[in-house]
Amino acid sequence: MTDLTSLTLAEARKGLADKTFTSLELTDAHLSAIEKARVLNAFVMETPDRARDMAKAVDEKIAKGEGGPLAGIPLGIKDLFATKGVRTTACSKILGNFVPTYESTITSQLWRDGAVMLGKLNNDEFAMGSANETSCFGPVANPWRRDGSNTTLVPGGSSGGSASAVAALLCMGATATDTGGSIRQPAAFTATVGIKPTYGRCSRWGIVAFASSLDQAGPIARSVRDSAMLLRSMAGHDPKDTTSVDIPVPDYEAAIGKSVKGKRIGIPKEYRLDGMPAEIEKLWSEGAAWLKAAGAELVEVSLPHTKYALPAYYIVAPAEASSNLARYDGVRYGLREQGKNIHELYENTRAEGFGAEVRRRVMIGTYVLSAGYYDAYYLRAQKVRTLIKKDFEDCFAKGVDAILTPATPSAAFGIGEKSGEDADPVEMYLNDIFTVTVNMAGLPGIAVPAGKDAQGLPLGLQLIGRPFDEETLFSLGEVIEQAAGRFTPARWW
Ligand code: GLN
8 A cells, every 4th residue: 555644535435435544543643653753742732542533433434435525534732723622722831731612603604524533733822933933842854855965944934834744745635724824834834725805704713813803713634636626625714703704614625627718817026026036036936837737818917916915914913913822811721830929920020931032022012002003104004905805806807817926935935044032024024925915905815836946945926816816826726746747855764
């Protein structure tokens, strides 16, 4: 039998349906891969007993012909998703050993459809970061290395554990979240596929909140088809999240292989940055050429407010975070550091429980929302956000079906290269330059592996779609995937 962990989700579905192997065998293969890959630090909690119990139960269902669309498929869950009875920390010391008494809507839908949970995946603390270096469980290693080098690279963030685990064949897919790029940037750094659906497509209920008007969950997987399969189970209306939208979930998989003839693809000139590496530029033109060869039409478009997106994001996201994180006060959840009075208890708990990046965001957020500065910063950033959204609307109004951009301005970098005491946090923030606009506008965006840089590291392209038109992204994404081929890291762990 071929190594079960190297199958795609679609291949595993077939093997399970044909009874070539059982979910228990598939699950055991992944559990042993996880054990051998602890050096990657992708999992912060392994749940082997639960995984085997879930697999056995689903095997019985499959035998009776009652398996759901993800029956028997082992997945990893980002530690931002509340999992009933299983520790959920958002990779922050402040949540301590918090064990939720409820299950997030998204994970409950995955279990409803037959998926198996292998464990909880590492992420940046409260999903704040682009390198998975702010986690209280330590950094995650990217399974990819530069050709001929032993330097350990970051997997991107904040969903670094999800991307690393999927790329290293530790799980067949993973949940992730994206507030400013946290699905797409790690996908690009690890040659995996990541889609951030339209804001409102997936329920946020039971996901630890970072910036509620930007947060959106989605899958990271090894192929476009696999990500379509996962999104179908994750998406859907949920009365428990008032921002979730009540429209039917299409069969996303049906979009794979659909002709893209006549689709108009916008190439935004503002994404051509000064000093952008030539190889990113080349990748972008190659991607455009592949889509053209498949019958799409390329048009140059303008998104004039692009350059304000990152600064505006770093006002809106911290503002919402400072408000969302006010609940971690030492009284209700996790960590408690005593003090002489209640104020000191709050201060001591928050100073001890939050890491440096989270404290920075809370301070920025509190500042931009404060009485004297609210109009100058927060209100202005909200206006900029409206203009960014309008740029995209104007583009779509002219008949553009999707927009093609690079996913990131560079390939993965070394652990510590952009963090540490002396590092300028803006260096790290610049990673999200191509992805934050999409969150600001609430649009869907997919990152698809498209090539490698001169050092052998994967690079990704991003496709941005109309609201609730994830299907077009899957169709176009698969064209890129077919042309670029698939990329697997050489095993060193
Ligand atoms: N890297 C961005 C940040 O640090 C985005 C994170 C995310 O999407 N969760 O805020």
